[in-house]
Amino acid sequence: MIHLTDVFVEYDNGVRALNGLNLSVDKGEFAFVVGSTGSGKSTFLRLLYREVAPSEGSVVVNGEDVANMKPADVPYLRRKLGIVFQDFKLLPQKNLWENLAFALRVIGASPRDIRRRIGDALALVGLTHRCDSFPHQMSGGEQQRAAIARALVNNPTLLIADEPTGNLDPDTSWEIMQLLDQINIRGATVLVATHDSQIVDRMKKRVIQLDSGYLIRDENKGTYQQIES
Amino acid sequence: MNLSSVDFLIQEAFTGIKRNGLMAFASISTIALSLGILGTFVLVALGANHFMASQIGKFEIAVYMNEKIDLTQTQAAADKIGKMPNVASAVVLSKEEEWAQFKRTNPNIESAGLQHNPLPHSIDVRVTDASQTTSMANKIRLMDGVNTVRDGREELRRVMALARVVRGVSAAGVIVLLVTATFIISNAIKLTLYARRREIRIMKLVGATNWFVRVPLIVEGVVFGAIGAIAAWLLLKLGGVYVAQTVEKLPFMAQFSSDIPSSVLALGLIIVGIAIGAAGSFVSIRRFLRD
Numbered sequence: 001m002i003h004l005t006d007v008f009v010e011y012d013n014g015v016r017a018l019n020g021l022n023l024s025v026d027k028g029e030f031a032f033v034v035g036s037t038g039s040g041k042s043t044f045l046r047l048l049y050r051e052v053a054p055s056e057g058s059v060v061v062n063g064e065d066v067a068n069m070k071p072a073d074v075p076y077l078r079r080k081l082g083i084v085f086q087d088f089k090l091l092p093q094k095n096l097w098e099n100l101a102f103a104l105r106v107i108g109a110s111p112r113d114i115r116r117r118i119g120d121a122l123a124l125v126g127l128t129h130r131c132d133s134f135p136h137q138m139s140g141g142e143q144q145r146a147a148i149a150r151a152l153v154n155n156p157t158l159l160i161a162d163e164p165t166g167n168l169d170p171d172t173s174w175e176i177m178q179l180l181d182q183i184n185i186r187g188a189t190v191l192v193a194t195h196d197s198q199i200v201d202r203m204k205k206r207v208i209q210l211d212s213g214y215l216i217r218d219e220n221k222g223t224y225q226q227i228e229s
Numbered sequence: 230m231n232l233s234s235v236d237f238l239i240q241e242a243f244t245g246i247k248r249n250g251l252m253a254f255a256s257i258s259t260i261a262l263s264l265g266i267l268g269t270f271v272l273v274a275l276g277a278n279h280f281m282a283s284q285i286g287k288f289e290i291a292v293y294m295n296e297k298i299d300l301t302q303t304q305a306a307a308d309k310i311g312k313m314p315n316v317a318s319a320v321v322l323s324k325e326e327e328w329a330q331f332k333r334t335n336p337n338i339e340s341a342g343l344q345h346n347p348l349p350h351s352i353d354v355r356v357t358d359a360s361q362t363t364s365m366a367n368k369i370r371l372m373d374g375v376n377t378v379r380d381g382r383e384e385l386r387r388v389m390a391l392a393r394v395v396r397g398v399s400a401a402g403v404i405v406l407l408v409t410a411t412f413i414i415s416n417a418i419k420l421t422l423y424a425r426r427r428e429i430r431i432m433k434l435v436g437a438t439n440w441f442v443r444v445p446l447i448v449e450g451v452v453f454g455a456i457g458a459i460a461a462w463l464l465l466k467l468g469g470v471y472v473a474q475t476v477e478k479l480p481f482m483a484q485f486s487s488d489i490p491s492s493v494l495a496l497g498l499i500i501v502g503i504a505i506g507a508a509g510s511f512v513s514i515r516r517f518l519r520d
Contacts, residue, residue: 169409
């Protein structure tokens with residue numbers, strides 16, 4: 001699903017965000033990406049949807065060479081991915097249904113297709129009854145579920161979540177994680193960058209830890225902190 | 230791109246305009262003012278052109294006869310001049326007519342001590358080729374009974390030089406303003422885009438192609454440009470009425486106006502407005518599409 005080989009990322013300001021990262025994530029996996037601020041978590045995720053191009057090395061997502069992808073092909077890569085952010089990135093002037101429809105219309109989906117896919121996605125996140133609500137009328141948890149629904153309308157094979165629970169209380173965070181877990185069980189590969197140690201410890205999933213752009217730990221059924229043996 | 234996408238793009242453009250009302254107003258008024266000033270310069274340049282063209286056609290030579298020459302002799306001289314090459318017309322102006330005319334415009338002249346008509350008979354000669362005026366005047370000067378010949382060549386040369394300067398300055402102004410207007414308008418559009426960067430970012434993240442992001446914004450720019458152009462046209466119309474009223478009091482300036490029909494002016498402004506709006510949007514969006 002994801003193969004990174006000797007990936008270096010250096011930003012224009014000279015900051016080295018990733019230093020020779022080698023990493024693979026298989027289809028259907030659920031993995032946490034942990035590390036302090038500036039460790040390279042976000043850069044790693046942004047490489048996958050080609051928000052960032054590597055300075056060196058190869059990045060393969062879904063069998064496609066993302067590192068050398070032409071800009072014109074990037075939109076088509078993103079249509080196969082679902083991306084979720086800490087700040088939800090919902091359009092404030094559009095209600096829930098319109099937010100989801102917007103995501104489908106900008107990729108040219110037909111009206112019939114839009115109705116069907118939105119119905120499915122809203123049912124999955126449990127927000128069917130909220131489809132007329134505007135983002136400001138919804139709680140943080142509902143907004144994040146709305147954002148996840150938007151990420152799911154394209155039936156992505158890979159769901160990327162960058163700090164999805166950063167703005168949410170512990171109970172709501174746990175609900176969101178359960179939802180991501182469910183999406184994983186239904187077949188999507190899920191990558192979650194997080195600072196939430198409780199959740200990582202409780203979920204017992206693969207943990208990828210980065211520090212200063214280096215991979216320092218990659219552990220199955222891991223915990224947030226490395227347990228000293 | 231299917232039909233529902235086209236429908237969506239146009240719909241998005243108009244909801245964009247409605248939702249960002251204040252920004253839309255700012256952009257449109259910027260465009261209107263820029264195009265209004267631009268239009269003023271174009272009109273002045275065209276007016277100068279028109280003025281020069283009209284003056285060339287009006288080239289005349291005034292021939293004043295000796296005091297002893299009577300009207301019949303003057304008429305004979307006029308007929309002779311009329312047969313010369315390059316002469317469009319030679320019209321006799323009798324001293325009585327001229328004196329009456331002069332008294333009408335200067336009613337106090339008799340009380341000022343001028344009791345008798347001091348004017349000679351004269352002939353008003355119009356030439357077909359302005360470059361021949363001097364040689365024509367010299368030929369007429371040698372004719373019997375002719376006292377003075379005046380050709381307005383020198384005065385006209387000065388007026389034409391002035392008009393030429395006005396036209397040159399206006400033309401340069403048009404070019405500078407076109408560049409400035411494009412820049413200002415592109416900045417105004419950049420501001421509306423900045424207000425919508427969130428939307429643009431989401432579009433990019435869910436996999437919209439660059440053209441799908443661009444098209445509604447370019448449609449918006451085109452609509453802004455067209456509305457701004459219509460507003461500029463109205464401003465120019467109102468300004469034109471005011472100027473015309475003022476100019477009526479200055480007979481000399483009467484020819485100093487362009488005679489382009491207002492529909493042509495409107496069409497020209499709308500085309501420039503649309504082009505600037507579309508180009509401004511296109512250039513401004515680039516920055517937002519990069520990330």
